[in-house]
Amino acid sequence: DTAVSQTPKYLVTQMGNDKSIKCEQNLGHDTMYWYKQDSKKFLKIMFSYNNKELIINETVPNRFSPKSPDKAHLNLHINSLELGDSAVYFCASSQAAGNEQFFGPGTRLTVL
Amino acid sequence: DQQVKQNSPSLSVQEGRISILNCDYTNSMFDYFLWYKKYPAEGPTFLISISSIKDKNEDGRFTVFLNKSAKHLSLHIVPSQPGDSAVYFCAARKKRGSTLGRLYFGRGTQLTVWP
Numbered sequence: 001d002t003a004v005s006q007t008p009k010y011l012v013t014q015m016g017n018d019k020s021i022k023c024e025q026n027l028g029h030d031t032m033y034w035y036k037q038d039s040k041k042f043l044k045i046m047f048s049y050n051n052k053e054l055i056i057n058e059t060v061p062n063r064f065s066p067k068s069p070d071k072a073h074l075n076l077h078i079n080s081l082e083l084g085d086s087a088v089y090f091c092a093s094s095q096a097a098g099n100e101q102f103f104g105p106g107t108r109l110t111v112l
Numbered sequence: 113d114q115q116v117k118q119n120s121p122s123l124s125v126q127e128g129r130i131s132i133l134n135c136d137y138t139n140s141m142f143d144y145f146l147w148y149k150k151y152p153a154e155g156p157t158f159l160i161s162i163s164s165i166k167d168k169n170e171d172g173r174f175t176v177f178l179n180k181s182a183k184h185l186s187l188h189i190v191p192s193q194p195g196d197s198a199v200y201f202c203a204a205r206k207k208r209g210s211t212l213g214r215l216y217f218g219r220g221t222q223l224t225v226w227p
Contacts, residue, residue, distance in 0.1 A: 004155070031213055042114075043156070043201065043217040056214055090155050094213055100146070101215060103155030 003027050004104040006091050012110045013081055020077045021107045023091030031055075032074035033092040033101065034066060043090070049074055081111045115139045116204050118218035125225050131189040133221050135202030138183065142204040146215070147176060147187050150199045159200075160187070192225045199223070 048056035091104040143164040148156035162169040202218040
């Protein structure tokens with residue numbers, strides 16, 4: 001009964017490939033997020049969806065495309081992977097008016 | 113530009129003593145501050161928060177202090193326990209009306225509590 005789950009936990013792939021990371025939350029939250037933690041350990045927001053609508057879109061390359069089929073899911077699709085995309089990607093969720101975000105366990109993406 | 117800064121990448125404390133983790137911010141529009149704790153191979157978990165209308169919030173062994181004039185907050189853990197060894201992230205949020213839920217994170221401080 002994990003609150004926020006992500007799959008896969010580890011992803012190793014070649015440059016130029018397309019890959020997806022899935023996120024699901026069972027907390028009944030209506031806002032979901034994707035964060036990237038780079039090699040310098042900075043946690044930076046990439047996207048946020050509220051009720052399936054995009055509300056935050058940081059300066060992320062358009063090779064990254066989030067998709068929210070419903071309030072409980074926010075998937076991240078990455079096209080034409082580059083070496084610099086190697087990082088840990090965290091999904092999170094919260095109530096729209098709440099301040100506390102619940103994070104998934106992370107997906108470690110390695111691009112070779 | 114880092115609007116939330118944790119200038120100490122690591123802190124080592126003996127079990128039973130106090131751990132003090134510091135955080136500075138630059139944006140006066142921040143009105144809510146949070147601390148998250150992260151173990152290896154896990155996502156950050158919420159620990160404690162404080163609103164800008166307060167200067168202190170306490171939850172068990174954890175206390176957060178906010179000094180708005182100095183744009184500084186600190187997390188005190190008393191007494192420290194080995195299980196507290198983790199990376200602690202400071203985060204801040206802007207006043208309502210701006211982008212919903214957007215948190216700005218510091219770089220984290222690795223706390224090690226030794227017996």
